Amino acid sequence: MAAKKVALACSVCGSRNYMVTKKPNRLERLEVMKFCKFCGQHTMHRETM
Incomplete structure (x- = not known):
């Protein structure tokens, strides 16, 4: 599976992007600072x- x-x-x-x-044990949405190739900077994803 x-x-x-x-x-x-x-x-x-x-x-x-990612x-x-x-x-299953994650109750809230994941928020991570990642590089966005379209914006050209590190933003919150x-x-x-």
Whole structure:
């Protein structure tokens, strides 16, 4: 069985740059500072459904 994945979307431009595995014990949305290649800077990325 394959692991379920969710996308991380940039909070500035909204592009979905990164994919992470969905963890069943994570109750809140994951928020991570990542580099967005479309914005050209480090921005907050949030887990999308």
